[in-house]
Amino acid sequence: MLIGYARVSTDDQKLNLQMDALQQAGCAKIYSDHISGVKAARPGLSQALEIARAGDVLVVWRLDRLGRSLKDLIEIISQLDERGIELSSLSESITTTNNSGRLIFHLFGALAEFERNLIRERTTAGLVAARARGHKGGRPKALDSAKRQLAVKLYTEKQYTIVEICRLMGISKPTLYSYIAEINR
Structure with missing residues (x-):
């Protein structure tokens, strides 16, 4: 079964062109x-994907009507x-029902993966460069070194409960436990 999906971004745009093309293509149902394509929640697309079964073909007028970005499009595909x-995309004449169409989508996927790897490499290189300049990542400690030692001392002396120590120092239980683990290393 051919299932059509059409989308317009703004209220002043009309679906007529897309709907006509999808009907002409023989879509039994059109959602x-x-x-806006930026919105993650698209009820019409969700309905189309919900009723689609193995062997069905999701038909769109153009690929940009389906995915918000190349990455999103590849995830949907x-x-x-x-x-x-x-x-099947009518305007681009691309379909995954044949080998050449699948090849094009695999190329899209390879390009998206290449882009993700480049971003990962740049991020890692940036972190290494920041560490080399003495920058530390992560959230700063809630207490300075002396106060952390005091909190652990209060804990080991067992004069106060954990809740009292946390309230006194203005920290949470997990924070106290991490300070204890840090000093016991």
Whole structure:
């Protein structure tokens, strides 16, 4: 079964062009959204994906009507592929029902993975450079070294309960336990 999906971003845009093209393509059911592609929740798309079964084809007028970004598009296509649902884009004449269409989507996927790896490499290099300049990552300690030692001392002397120590020092139980573990290393 061919299942159509159409989306326009603003209220002044009309679905007519997309709906006509999807009907002409032979879609038995057509779902639509009047919502920006930036929004993650798209009820029409959710309905279309809900009723689609293995062997069905999700048909869109253009690929940008389906995904918010290349990454989002690839994720949707991967979900479709896992469920045995094909995808067809009318304007780009791309379909996963044939080998050349699948190749194009694999190339898209490879490019997206390459981009993710570049971002990861840049992030790692930035962190290494920051550490080399003496910057430490993570959240700063709630207490300075002397106060941390005092909190641990109060704990080991067992004159106060853990709740009392935490209230006195203005810290949480997990923070106190992490200070204890830090000093006992």
